[in-house]
Amino acid sequence: MNQKQFWYIACESYQLKNDKPLPARIMDEWVVLFRDKSGNPVAMQDRCLHRSARLSTGRVDDGHISCPYHGWKYNSQGEVTSIPSETEVGRKRCAVKYNAIEKDDYIYVQLQEHVIEPFPMPSYKHKGYxxxxxxxxxxxxxxxxxxxxxxxxxxxxxxxxxxxxxxxxxxxxxxxxxxxxxxxxxxxxxxxxxxxxxxxxxxxxxxxxxxxxxxxxxxxxxxxxxxxxxxxxxxxxxxxxxxxxxxxxxxxxxxxxxxxxxxxxxxxxxxxxxxxxxxxxxxxxxxxxxxxxxxxxxxxxxxxxxxxxxxxxxxxxxxxxxxxxxxxxxxxx
Ligand code: FES
Ligand SMILES: [Fe+2]
The missing domain is CATH 3.90.380.10 (Naphthalene 1,2-dioxygenase Alpha Subunit; Chain A, domain 1)
Structure with a gap:
């Protein structure tokens, strides 16, 4: 068991919009967050595979994030789906992806796979609270x-x-x-x-x-x-x-x-x-x-x-x- 296998809050739900990426930093990892087409949170390393521009300064359209430098586009699985200077994407390329989940109006990120749940916030939205x-x-x-x-x-x-x-x-x-x-x-x-x-x-x-x-x-x-x-x-x-x-x-x-x-x-x-x-x-x-x-x-x-x-x-x-x-x-x- 190591520290990267736990879930950490990356932001509050309201901070992650549908049409804008958001940077976060967890255990010195630069993370970019965005929402896919269904509104689910996605977390990836905040680094474009092409020439390392920061994806968090790019754009989100239709659940895809695109790099601000040459426009490479990634889907919610971290796969490159479009390269503006090419007619076809060619071989499969995949960015470093992390697990992300939304719970109790927080967005959580897990840097390394492990079977564990985020901590449930006590009495959050319970009747009378x-x-x-x-x-x-x-x-x-x-x-x-x-x-x-x-x-x-x-x-x-x-x-x-x-x-x-x-x-x-x-x-x-x-x-x-x-x-x-x-x-x-x-x-x-x-x-x-x-x-x-x-x-x-x-x-x-x-x-x-x-x-x-x-x-x-x-x-x-x-x-x-x-x-x-x-x-x-x-x-x-x-x-x-x-x-x-x-x-x-x-x-x-x-x-x-x-x-x-x-x-x-x-x-x-x-x-x-x-x-x-x-x-x-x-x-x-x-x-x-x-x-x-x-x-x-x-x-x-x-x-x-x-x-x-x-x-x-x-x-x-x-x-x-x-x-x-x-x-x-x-x-x-
Ligand atoms: S650095 Fe991202 S597309 Fe070139
Ligand atoms: Fe104190």
Missing amino acids: TTIRLQNVFENTVTNCVENFLDIPHTTYVHPTIFRNASRQKMGAVVERRKGHVKVTYLEEKSDFGIFSWFLNPKKESVGHTDEFFMPNVSTVNYFFGKKHFIITSQSVPVDAKTTKVYTDLTYNYGMWNWISRPIIRWQGQAIIDQDIVILKNQSETIRKYGQHFQNSPCDIIHTYIESIRGEIENDRDPLTLSEKTERIEFWV
């Missing part, structure tokens, strides 16, 4: 981004007021690693959710909270405030060795507040991400200078589990063979 989508670029690795998205201790330092205020409360959690999946179940959490506490947790009751990592690049955070459910799902796509594009779904069911709260939740989500972009750039610059040498406190066990799974994938090994583990931790927030 609404979703806000954000896209952001982080200057750091997928592993460090995912760790940040599932890290509680930084929230009171990086995101006070808009996410979580320090309250010197003890928190317990059960951390499990099983089959490429890490799950953290927080026990008796009574966090101070800053300026939104009055709405999310007015009686300061304990909230339900789980954090999960699904290999190779998905993190989900679930909060249950009574009947209110809030899910943050982030898919971290490796653009290159030090850049990660993160697609975030903020999905929630606040009943009559669903639509009214959208601009506030979009603002809050983006403000929190902007703060993380800054701290993750800071971390990545130091790692580039001095190398990645980490020390752990007990609650970093979550991160060491994630690192163990991602480490297996990065070294072309199967993370499903890692032993199952369960730990109970306590820390202060």
Whole structure:
């Protein structure tokens, strides 16, 4: 199993029009996306077989993509179907093609064939739920981004007021690693959710909270405030060795507040991400200078589990063979 065998988001569905190609970058591969005659997404290497012009700067007509340089035309199978300077195409030529699929209003690309499904976005378009989508670029690795998205201790330092205020409360959690999946179940959490506490947790009751990592690049955070459910799902796509594009779904069911709260939740989500972009750039610059040498406190066990799974994938090994583990931790927030 290696990183190229997983599905990565290349764009949101609405971004890929019927009559225009779209460039994407995944694991340093230049990819061009377009839609075939039936509207299905197609992904190919963004390079013309003829003289290497970028196909993403070309045109799409009738489900075929044509190169902007000499007009070679390709069908949805990547085959050259027309060469303007020739009366016949002649021998069969085929561009490098990747698998592409549309799911939950995202376009996913798989660089190398493997039997696996894209991650289903939790509660997306489920009755009573609404979703806000954000896209952001982080200057750091997928592993460090995912760790940040599932890290509680930084929230009171990086995101006070808009996410979580320090309250010197003890928190317990059960951390499990099983089959490429890490799950953290927080026990008796009574966090101070800053300026939104009055709405999310007015009686300061304990909230339900789980954090999960699904290999190779998905993190989900679930909060249950009574009947209110809030899910943050982030898919971290490796653009290159030090850049990660993160697609975030903020999905929630606040009943009559669903639509009214959208601009506030979009603002809050983006403000929190902007703060993380800054701290993750800071971390990545130091790692580039001095190398990645980490020390752990007990609650970093979550991160060491994630690192163990991602480490297996990065070294072309199967993370499903890692032993199952369960730990109970306590820390202060
Ligand atoms: S480089 Fe694409 S047609 Fe010539
Ligand atoms: Fe954060």
